[in-house]
Amino acid sequence: GEQCVGTVLCSKHSLHLQVSCVTTADRGMYRCRAYNLYHEMWSEEVYVDNYFSSMLMNFYSPCTVEPSRQLSTFYATDKVALLIGNMNYLHHRQLRAPMADVHELTNLLRQLDFKVVSLLDLNWQEMHSAVTEFLLLLDRGVYALLYFAGHGYENFGNSFMVPIDAPASYTSENCLWVQGVLKRMQERETGLNVFLLDMCRKRNLNDAIIPKLGPLKVTANTVFGYATCVDAEAYEVNKDDLSNGIFMSFLKKRLMEDEKVTVMLDRVAEDMGQCKITRGRQALELLSNLSERRALTDHILNSDCPVTTSARNLQWAIAHVLPECHVLQFECGVKVQLGFAAEFSNIMIIYTCILEKPNEIVSCSAQLSDFPEDVEIDLKHTNEESLQEAESLLFTAESLPESKLPKLYTRLRALQQLKKELRFTVCLHYQYSNLDEDVQERQTISVGKPLVSKLNLHEPRRQPNSMTSSFDYNLVAEGASFTEVSSFAGTSSGSSSTLWSFDSEQRDKSTHPPSAQVNFPEENLESDESQANLTSKSLPNSFRFSNMKNFYSL
Incomplete structure (x- = not known):
């Protein structure tokens, strides 16, 4: 028996070759050579993918093995x-x-x-x-x-x-x-x-x-x-x-x-x-x-x-890179996490959740706005409390990090149309315990070109x-x-x-x-x-x- 790369396992005169103590290092393409003084024949190549170290590899002479027992497995590169x-x-x-x-x-x-x-x-x-x-x-x-x-x-x-x-x-x-x-x-x-x-x-x-x-x-x-x-x-x-x-x-x-x-x-x-x-x-x-x-x-x-x-x-x-998770620190002491998840290669979910807030702040939420015009977004369904309300029907919140924290979801479609980096505003709405009016802070963030937008599918290819x-x-x-x-x-x-x-x-x-x-x-x-x-x-x-x-x- 001989490995395709040229490593000789051993040489035997019997019809069967048994190799013990096989490890993953022995994975690869193998074939058998049957020969005498006048002629030689090679079997078809076989890929051996061994999952256990005690796995046995058996090869049969192409001159004597029955056709139904020949190994013929196909693999993709x-x-x-x-x-x-x-x-x-x-x-x-x-x-x-x-x-x-x-x-x-x-x-x-x-x-x-x-x-x-x-x-x-x-x-x-x-x-x-x-x-x-x-x-x-x-x-x-x-x-x-x-x-x-x-x-x-x-x-x-x-x-x-x-x-x-x-x-x-x-x-x-x-x-x-x-x-x-x-x-x-x-x-x-x-x-x-x-x-x-x-x-x-x-x-x-x-x-x-x-x-x-x-x-x-x-x-x-x-x-x-x-x-x-x-x-x-x-x-x-x-x-x-x-x-x-x-x-x-x-x-x-x-x-x-x-x-x-x-x-x-x-x-x-x-x-x-x-x-x-x-x-x-x-x-x-x-x-x-x-x-x-x-x-x-x-x-x-x-x-x-x-x-x-x-x-x-x-x-x-390149077409499947999501922006890294962002943690935004606001002047009021509130810390907001900004996360990203992919629905399709050209559809992305952005979610916000409050990680920390001072005790004197009784309520707060982080909402997204000011998205570029070349991505499709339904403003009526942004910053929703559930994925279903954000028009994401099968994506589950349990699969996201910090799944137990309350989140707001926004869904961006048609990312393939995005021509520049994705920039938007995170608007923090909060209220102090001793004040009735709502207070706002804003931060603008750029997350690059996510998912398939990096491929610029809107541009003609040279053909x-x-x-x-x-x-x-x-x-x-x-x-x-x-x-x-x-x-x-x-x-x-x-x-x-x-x-x-x-x-x-x-x-x-x-x-x-x-x-x-x-x-x-x-x-x-x-x-x-x-x-x-x-x-x-x-x-x-x-x-x-x-x-x-x-x-x-x-």
Whole structure:
């Protein structure tokens, strides 16, 4: 037996090698060499991760071992996920579930050692910049996962994610092209590419733009999990503000399973098939060319280059740095603690609590004001006594330091829009025992650029001149023939396919006539009682539910 780095453990003539007194220093890649005077053969590499010093390592000769007993485990050099949930659209129907879905998926992926960037309500520029930053985290062997929940559509096998600022009659110029992102991911030589797209795939009759991608590499490592089939809608349930969408409701029950990604998603599809309220309306579609048994639960084996690993860790950490806790001393003797917590990568909670006060002061509170204009904040819900009143629905006060002290909470959204350092005023209101009037003291504080604001997603990235990616587009009328349009050809309802197509068939003008009307795909829900609580992520004529606020705890 011989370690890949060249360290010889021992040499034996038997079929089995037993090594005792194994320590963590022996963790690594191993393979076996079987040889004689005329020939030699090497086994597949196996990563040994030993948890106990008494663990035994057994290797088998590749010439004699049965195929079912060969060890073949796959590892990631790192695992990175970008999660985007768009709800508060400016010109289209508001959605409920994306925030809860991103929250749920973030918690699960972190348990699987993914570096997760979770973002809510991004406009066109911010979505493009976020993807560019996401690509910087990818490298050879990295597992990459992109999740999107929001409005979307699909034309000729090309999927498009809709930003919150998309106009009423949007086209691909106003959206983010999924297949373009895949092309860029392949160039990073990733070990696994997983796309989970919780959006509608109806045809957009306004869009006569055909993107030209060129041939994708045959990397055999890509999985697309669509929440619904081609030309169908994805739904969320109008139950309450904490409900997941249909797709996430089933995905979260299977995501942690130690199975090949396609097997896991197949089981999700089977579970969704049992859902009565969406049967015949929404079914998961799995498209894949994954040729190896790679799973989201695979362990991480860092690459041979520690500099690359360190740079990637630093790049990810930049977007998740919270300001340090501040303790402010006021002239009256009151000491105020100012703390920070993250809900999402672009949403932050600021809380204040009174640590000390002189005995002659009978009451006091520290309130925040004078926030910069480029962060979103509802002044009616600032300095609230509970997280729920501050519109943070799932973040728990018990998880914060000094949890037993009374606090006031303020919630800041859209930190990706922050252009300068975050400055605000802490106003202390207090009252002495012998005075009836309220006294105030103020301190202005700067906490730098917290969380994702450091990445300046509002700024354009340097890319070739294009509409939605660094690749060329052809503007072609719908009736014309065109080639080299990226598309996945496969079956629906969870059956996996390995067919990849780069040529689109000709379309008949009479079948899909061009239109300049607003994006209102046909609503296919019946009005029976069983469907009363379903809402499509497409854009039907009727408006069925109200806006929803943001939540989640990192």
